[in-house]
Amino acid sequence: MTLYRDRFDILASILETAKTSARHTDILRTASLSHIPFKQYLLLLHANGLIEYSPRERTCKTTEKGLHFLDISLSGDISDKCNVIYHGSASALSIPITNTIITLATTIATRK
Secondary structure, eight states: OOOOOOHHHHHHHHHHHTTSOEEHHHHHHHHTOOHHHHHHHHHHHHHTTSEEEETTTTEEEEOHHHHHHHHHHHHTHHHHHHHHHOOSOGGGOOHHHHHHHHHHHHHHHHHO
16 A cells, blocks of 8 residues: 655646546545645646636636646656656655656647
């Protein structure tokens, strides 16, 4: 049984849940996150254009760019690039490195 998930599993879980417009509670439950880490991931995803957030309805929706990121992350291409950039545990990645990998992944997605 795995106790820890890496950042990409969590990001993919959030994006997968938000494919169809999803409320915070739905994402929190599906991704098994508490509120504070969820807000941090939401800010990261929103800052990189992978998710749209509607404050009035408190809903999130995965953008086209987010769908590309999700396709790449599920295909395993991101983990290959992670090994080039960072040779440790993916769960130990800091936000700047995660941003770099998100940028790299979206670049790969736009090439296809």
